[in-house]
Amino acid sequence: MLxxxxxxxxxxxxxxxxxxxxxxxxxxxYGASALVIESKAMGGTCVNVGCVPKKVMWYASDISQKIQIxxxxxxxxxxxAFAKTFDWPTYKTKRDAYVKKLNGIYERxxxxxxxxxxxxxxSFTKDGKVSVVDKEDxxxxxxYTADNILVATGGKAVLPTKIPGWELGMNSDGLxxxxxxxxxxxxxxxxxxxxEFSGFFHLLGSETHTVIRKQHVLTKFxxxxxxxxxxxxxxxxxxxxxxxxxxxxxxxxxxxxxxxLENGETVVVDALFWCIGRNSLIDMHPExxxxxxxxxxxxxxxxxxxTNVPNVYSLGDVVGHLQLTPVAIATGRxxxxxxFGPEKFKTQKMDFTNVPTAVFxxxxxxxxxxxxxxxxxxxxxxxxxxxxxxxxxxxYAMTEHKSPTAYKLVCLETRExxxxxxxxxx
Numbered sequence: 001m002l003x004x005x006x007x008x009x010x011x012x013x014x015x016x017x018x019x020x021x022x023x024x025x026x027x028x029x030y031g032a033s034a035l036v037i038e039s040k041a042m043g044g045t046c047v048n049v050g051c052v053p054k055k056v057m058w059y060a061s062d063i064s065q066k067i068q069i070x071x072x073x074x075x076x077x078x079x080x081a082f083a084k085t086f087d088w089p090t091y092k093t094k095r096d097a098y099v100k101k102l103n104g105i106y107e108r109x110x111x112x113x114x115x116x117x118x119x120x121x122x123s124f125t126k127d128g129k130v131s132v133v134d135k136e137d138x139x140x141x142x143x144y145t146a147d148n149i150l151v152a153t154g155g156k157a158v159l160p161t162k163i164p165g166w167e168l169g170m171n172s173d174g175l176x177x178x179x180x181x182x183x184x185x186x187x188x189x190x191x192x193x194x195x196e197f198s199g200f201f202h203l204l205g206s207e208t209h210t211v212i213r214k215q216h217v218l219t220k221f222x223x224x225x226x227x228x229x230x231x232x233x234x235x236x237x238x239x240x241x242x243x244x245x246x247x248x249x250x251x252x253x254x255x256x257x258x259x260x261l262e263n264g265e266t267v268v269v270d271a272l273f274w275c276i277g278r279n280s281l282i283d284m285h286p287e288x289x290x291x292x293x294x295x296x297x298x299x300x301x302x303x304x305x306x307t308n309v310p311n312v313y314s315l316g317d318v319v320g321h322l323q324l325t326p327v328a329i330a331t332g333r334x335x336x337x338x339x340f341g342p343e344k345f346k347t348q349k350m351d352f353t354n355v356p357t358a359v360f361x362x363x364x365x366x367x368x369x370x371x372x373x374x375x376x377x378x379x380x381x382x383x384x385x386x387x388x389x390x391x392x393x394x395x396y397a398m399t400e401h402k403s404p405t406a407y408k409l410v411c412l413e414t415r416e417x418x419x420x421x422x423x424x425x426x
Contacts, residue, residue: 005116009035011339012130012146014122014284017044019316019328020152021106024115026336034115035144037122037132042106045154045317046325048099049173054196056095057175058360060086061203065362065403072399084205088181095176118142124288148311148339151286151299152332155278155317160188165249168257169272172197182206182271186259188246189275190217192359195229197273199362202238209239209267211246211259218359222371224388224408229361232404236362241265280318296320304349305335322355354421363403369421375410385411 011027013020016038024034041048064086070078110117119135120142130149134140157171170177172193185201187194190212202208210217210233216226217233217240234240244263249272252258259267280298292300292308298320305313313335315321316328330350337345359365375384387409396402412419 006033007142007144009033009116009144009146011035011148011150011336012144013037013150013152014130015044015150015152015154015316015318016042016106016117017152017154017316017328018046018325019332020044020150021110021115021332022329023150023152023315023332023336025110025113026333027340028113028115030336030340032336032340035146036110036115036117037130037144038117038119039121039135042103042110042117043099047102047106049176051325052102053095053099053176055360056098057091057200058196060091061200061362064203064205069396069399069401072401083203086181086204088204089179092176092179121283123283123285124291126288128289148313150305150332150335151284151291151307151312151314151318152316152328153281153284153318155323156281157274158277158279159274160246160276163246163248165251165257166274168249168251169274171274175273178271182269184256184269185209185271185273186211186267186269187273187275189277190214190219191275191277192218192361194273194275195233195359195361197275198233198238199360202233202236203362207239207269208237209241209269211241211244211261213243213245215242218365221359221365221367222408222410223373224406225365225367228404228406229363229365232363239267241267278317278323280320282318294320304338305331321352322357324355324357327352327355363405369419370410371421372408372410375412375421379412379414383412383414385413387411 010032011024011034013024013036016036021036024036028034046052064083067078067083068080118132120132122130122132125131130144132142157173159171160166175197181204184207186209187197188211194210195217198208198210216230218226218229230240241261244261247260247262250258256268256270257272259269259272282293282297286293289309291312294300299307299314299318301307301314301319305315307314315331315335317323334348334350338348354369356366356368370378372386389407391405392402393405410421
């Protein structure tokens with residue numbers, strides 16, 4: 001699909017994700033000509049294989065969890081086993097239709113705000129132009145120039161290509177391609193994607209295994225979160241294999257996968273997910289314009305999203321800052337404000353400190369600011385006060401099945417300064 005009206009723009013955005021589209025729309029609101037180039041589907045990771053379908057899945061698993069406590073709330077005919085009858089194909093059809101609807105909304109919003117868009121694979125040429133191979137007809141190549149270029153191409157899942165049989169597993173995007181619910185499933189990794197997937201599958205009736213190298217999940221979060229979620233998942237029946245990693249994967253005659261762990265344990269599953277992190281997506285040939293990357297392949301930017309190449313900017317997952325959709329949107333809008341907006345915005349930039357984040361586990365997790373460990377290391381243990389609370393939320397006050405709630409407030413208290421951060425699990 002091609003909807004570009006010209007070959008030169010004031011603002012050219014490579015990447016049709018949340019940050020890129022938000023920036024282009026804001027630029028257009030100031031009267032700038034803007035073009036968005038997207039290689040797959042509008043909305044990027046969040047809409048297509050991230051926030052949106054993930055949260056829809058969380059709602060499905062949350063309903064399953066609520067069914068389990070329905071009798072305690074006066075619904076005696078609700079059988080807890082009913083939660084295990086989840087119809088995956090029906091769910092997938094409706095979820096995919098919703099995502100497709102959002103793709104269309106992105107297109108209509110850009111059309112309404114006079115942002116042109118092209119579907120194709122963009123790359124820099126050595127003379128600083130942007131070449132686009134059409135998505136539907138690869139023989140068709142278009143070339144564009146721009147006064148300002150934004151690279152917002154997002155990220156891609158990491159795969160453990162050195163593990164024998166790694167190709168028998170799939171990255172996190174593969175979840176949304178599954179046509180049936182796997183009866184036995186394994187997630188490899190301790191981060192939020194692995195934890196969320198483990199919660200989904202367990203509550204929807206799959207035998208669930210999670211492999212982690214350390215002793216707790218969510219190791220980038222405060223210890224109260226690590227301990228609460230790890231302990232609760234184990235208590236609920238998620239099989240967490242601690243202190244180990246995958247040694248090899250083999251395909252069995254019935255199509256299932258035999259996973260051998262470094263500790264010698266073997267597990268047979270129907271689906272295996274590699275949830276071991278994400279890298280920047282830099283397939284636009286940055287070397288052709290001398291774009292600087294760091295040691296991890298991320299585009300290097302300053303506090304104003306400027307790269308080392310004049311008039312080329314970057315934001316979102318591709319630069320490795322907080323990989324959160326609202327952060328990318330806010331950053332993109334601030335950049336467009338500065339480039340095309342009134343004088344009052346000329347020094348505007350994104351503040352990446354104290355940004356709240358959430359994990360759609362069961363129970364959910366929320367956090368903002370420094371962990372207890374980080375605060376003590378930065379300001380000294382004598383200046384930090386910790387307040388914690390653990391209790392059962394009112395929703396579970398009348399139920400036999402309990403879900404934990406844990407709060408921690410991390411406080412900096414000195415004569416010169418007072419700050420407060422917190423972490424909690426609901």
